[in-house]
Amino acid sequence: MPCLKRAAIRASGAIAASFLLLAASGCSNSTYSFESGTDSALTMTPQVVGRIELACPAVVEFPIEATIPLPKGAWPEPSNGRVFFLRGPSGKNVHAQAEIVSRYASAADGADVVQMIAHVDRPPTTTVGTTIGYDVIYFAPQGDDVQLPNGYQLENGSLKLPDVIAGLLSQPGALAVRARDAYDNVYLGLIDTHDAFFSSGQLTSGVVLRDGHAVLQARLYTVLQPALAGPTPNTFLPHLFSVHAYVSAYAQERVLALDLRISNGGSGADDSDVLDDPLGREYFRDIELVIPNGWLAYSAVHDPFLGAGYGVPGGYAAIPLVAPIEGGKLHVMPSQAQFERRLVIAPPPDPIGQDWQHAQMLLRRANLAFCQPDPLQSGGGKPSETLWSWWNADTARYFPQRHALPRLDHVSKSALLQQQQTSFNKLLTHLESGASYGELPVPSPNLGWAHPWGVGYGGMSGGDEIVLWDGIECAWSASNSAYRMFELVHRMNTDRQPVALYDRDGDPTRIEQWVLQGPHGPYVDMFFYMTLKPGNDPFGFDKAPKFQEQYVQANGLAPDWEAALALYEPHDQQHLVRYLRAAQVLAWLGNDALAKDDLLMQAELVRLSYHPYFNSIYDHVSDTSLKFDQQTVAAHPHSGFDIGRGEGWAFQALNIAYALGTPAWRSSTKPLFDQIVDLVSNGQSSCTGILQSYAYEKILEGKYHARQSIEQAILENALWSMLETVYRDADALHATQLKAVLAMSTTSMTSFPAWSEALDGPLAQVAVSPLDPSLPPFCDWLPYDGASNWVDDFQTWSSFAYGYELTKLPVFLVRAQQMAKGPLLQKMQAAGTANLGNRAALLRLAQDL
Structure with a gap:
């Protein structure tokens, strides 16, 4: 061998x-230099820091894979002799390979999530499908003269x-x-x-x-x-x-x-x-x-x-x-x-x-295991939180939010597993047959190589899949079927996401390659908003050869489904989460390289779209660019500006790539994050704390510059993620700025003009200022038609958790309980897994109180 x-x-x-x-x-x-049982060496004590579980696979020996979050400093770069072992039902300790999934904001804190891979066995008599577990054992050498205890043998670093x-x-x-x-x-x-x-x-x-x-x-x-x-x-x-x-x-x-x-x-x-x-x-x-x-x-x-x-x-x-x-x-x-x-x-x-x-x-990903939380204490007491997991506050590193996940003890795990299996079986059957559901989320049959997810319009209205979190139920239940469901959804979303832009080396094209120097500063000679817009074409799309296309059209060789496929637009920036969500789950729970690179592509497309440069040598500025927002805020500071869900999901794509990215990528993009923080800090309304202010005919009939609560919540989630992923313990100045922005923004959700005492919730739409920018904003009064007559109780839940955790002000808990219409924990848990992707942070906070 x-x-x-x-x-x-x-x-x-x-x-x-x-x-x-x-x-x-x-x-x-080998990169390890442990002593081998010398008399003077100090024998290290094994630390059981986690547990991973999976359904027993059909094979007896297999390469188990699992991701696990880490406390600060547990896995620096280089790892300096730190090592993981897995101990399964047989009691054998197996050296695990560790690969970095994501990193703390500060390089000094090292990796915050790693994937462990090890060739393990399971009891041959165990029934296939039965849950089996492996303890995660961690060694961190204290000094040079150390040795592993008996029963622990390092692999020599070679792949056999x-x-x-x-x-x-x-x-x-x-x-x-x-x-x-x-x-x-x-x-x-x-x-x-x-x-x-x-x-x-x-x-x-x-x-x-x-x-x-x-x-x-x-x-x-x-x-x-x-x-x-x-x-x-x-x-x-x-x-x-x-x-x-x-x-x-x-x-x-x-x-x-x-x-x-x-x-x-x-x-x-x-x-x-x-x-x-x-x-x-x-x-x-x-x-x-x-x-x-x-x-x-x-x-x-x-x-x-x-x-x-x-x-x-x-x-x-x-x-x-x-x-x-x-x-x-x-x-x-x-x-x-x-x-x-x-x-x-x-x-x-x-x-x-x-x-x-x-x-x-x-x-079938039958070798994929999932880290587990500490069990509840006897009598239903709170868990001790000693195991490294997504539910431990000290290792809460799931998604860019880096927030502890809520426990789902109140949900029947067997029912959840059955639901996940049924949903997966249904989707796989339709993919393999090429049939549609006849309704969302699979209204289309297969179109040749493609079987697209959702409808053709990239900005489909409605809250379907507009969630701040995903995969929580999958992580909790350790469900192989749920994970594979996300694989299928991501495949189908990629079928309808024609945005690939790869350079000759196979990497996504980067904004730096397209920046030119003009008479008044750098410029990018195109208008780009996740895809190229009309105007200059530096990529050469307009020079692509046409003779084969003409031959096909002349001879009637185009497929019957060509027009149907052409109707599918990529998910637009306002709804980008519909593409990001499944890929994120695959990245954090599976360290899936395919999905991680797809997420990087989305981040690079955001950077091509939202940058601080002119859009031509003639100083044109796209109204969807960072430079446009910077100019607007400079002209009208501290008044709110045109920022919302589109920027929120774009920022989240950047946060994701930063979390998963290499040190080199993080270093090259950090200045962009700094400019975003300065922008929101200078643009936020000084009297209400509201960030968004724009006129749109579907919001209060376009009579005012206004804000929508769903967009505010999406933006707050992205800024919270930026704080945790880019700045926490890494850049005190910008972290302080972001905390102040978030504290004011989330507080605005609980008070005038956004909160409705009559409706027990944040008003869905609220006027921020008159259309005339020379007139003052609405700081302590609203026009009679300056607010909607309904509230948002779908997207906003986690903002109350973020606000409370930043400020410790009880008003956030009071408002959350008003919106829940009863005791907060009881009402949140009574909802089961409904809208969990938007309630997750608040549910966890309620469990902690």
């Missing part, structure tokens, strides 16, 4: 030869793989993706696992994401390039789609996990390389995964266009990820469209089918 040492990745030099072939056809990496997996990974060109265009030309891109897993050079089109003795995961990037001409000469495009391949090899596992993102979103940033040029709307016959003959590819979802594998020349097999349409019509990918697939690659079945079982284990 070979062991792999991973130092770095470098680019492949064998792509041309592999194009032709496929188109026609013991080491140590079965020969069959090592052989596949070491074979150049063993994995590839290929596709055919409208003219039947073949394009090919290699997934270069050889260099990723065996070389020590630097790869320009990939990065190692997890690296240790339990798993090695690499993200590899390739662009499908011309490989074999079809029957019509001179009809090649410069390239076809791009592919991100997330390849995970686990210790002692004879299967390989492979997640794919296929996109039509070149940014055109590199003028010297055509491989990142935009294609525009592109038609294709099929997209296939190419693997060595005899190997098998299993998919997490057997959608209608997943085809059966077949042999191709050169000793390979092709697995249609998107099979051809019967009758000869073509598939279409709109400009910037993208889709994702999750697969496992396995060798030919062994006599007892063990490889198939392990493939299904990974596909």
Whole structure:
């Protein structure tokens, strides 16, 4: 069984030869230095700091994976000898690999969430599906002369793989993706696992994401390039789609996990390389995964266009990820469209089918465990909060809010698990059949490769999925089905989110690449609001080749569902949470690399949209930009300004990326956060504390500059998250500013002019000032038609918790109880899980009081 040492990745030099072939056809990496039982060494005491649980999988040995939050300083960078072990039902202590998921605001505090991976076993007689648990054991060396106690053995840092997996990974060109265009030309891109897993050079089109003795995961990037001409000469495009391949090899596992993102979103940033040029709307016959003959590819979802594998020349097999349409019509990918697939690659079945079982284990996330809270004390007393978990106030690091999650002891766990299983089964069945629900959230059948979530309009009205939190029930119940539900929802949302913009190296394009120097300061020569708007086009969308599109239209080869797919817009900025929510759950509960990169893309799109630069050399300024808001606030300070849910969700996308981001990304984007804090501090109304002030015909008939409570709550949630994720214990000045802004804003929710004593809640809409900016704002009076006659009891709950925790003022508890119409804890828990995504912070506060 070979062991792999991973130092770095470098680019492949064998792509041309592999194009032709496929188109026609013991080491140590230890970083620990513990003593081994010397007389003078101090024996460390194991600390049981957590517990993870999962439903017993079908296989007896498996790579368990779980995320767990940490207190400050528990996992610095570098980790300096700190180490985790897992102890399962057998009593065996297994060294766990730890990978950083997210970080504290201050670099000195280190990681705040890590993922643990370890090759463990479970009792062979345990019934499949029964809950089993593993204690999390932590060692932190105190000094240099220390040793582990008996029964604890460190792995040496190398990844031990079965020969069959090592052989596949070491074979150049063993994995590839290929596709055919409208003219039947073949394009090919290699997934270069050889260099990723065996070389020590630097790869320009990939990065190692997890690296240790339990798993090695690499993200590899390739662009499908011309490989074999079809029957019509001179009809090649410069390239076809791009592919991100997330390849995970686990210790002692004879299967390989492979997640794919296929996109039509070149940014055109590199003028010297055509491989990142935009294609525009592109038609294709099929997209296939190419693997060595005899190997098998299993998919997490057997959608209608997943085809059966077949042999191709050169000793390979092709697995249609998107099979051809019967009758000869073509598939279409709109400009910037993208889709994702999750697969496992396995060798030919062994006599007892063990490889198939392990493939299904990974596909079904049966190896995913969840950290657990402390149990309630006897007699129903409050838990001790000694275990590191999302429910422990000292390790409350879930989502950018970094707020302790509410306990759900008042909810039947068995009923919750059954509900989660039923919902998952229903969605999976419809995905695999291609059928619609006939209603929300799946009103559409599959549209070729796509099966979109929701309706076509990217700004669908209503509160569906407009939540500050998600995945709480999944974390509490440790539900595999609930987690997989979020995988499916994220897949379907990505199908309808055509916003991909990737540079040649496979990274999302960044604002820094597009900033130019003008006579009056820097500018970005475009108008951009999550997507490019009319005007200048620096990406080159207007230069995309059209001849294949014209050929398809002239010959009637477009798919029947093309118009239906074209109706699907990306979720707009005012409703961006509908895309963010599932990806966040996958990131925090599963350290899912695919989802984390999707979240980063959204943050980079926000930075392209909301920046402090001019929008042309002529000093144009977009009215949706940070610069516009800065100019407005400078002209009318401390009066409120046009800021609301759109900025709230945009800020939250930035907060998410900052939490999950590398130190380099955090450093480069910190100045933007500082400018946002200065903006809201200077723009907030000095007499009411209200931030939002804008005129809109649907708000008080457009008669006043006004604010909506739902938008205020979304914005407050984002600013609270920014405080916890970017500034807490890292930047005292900006933290103090944000605390003051939040204290005033949340207080405004409880008092004049927002609070209604008659209706027991914050008024949904309230006038802030007259339309004439020269007139004073409404500080101590309102016009007779300056408020709605209804309140918001959907979005605002957590704002009362944030306000109380910042100020300790009892008015927040009084108002919350008024809105609940009874004893706060009793009423909050009586609601069960209804609207939990907006009530979470207040429910937890009520449980703590």
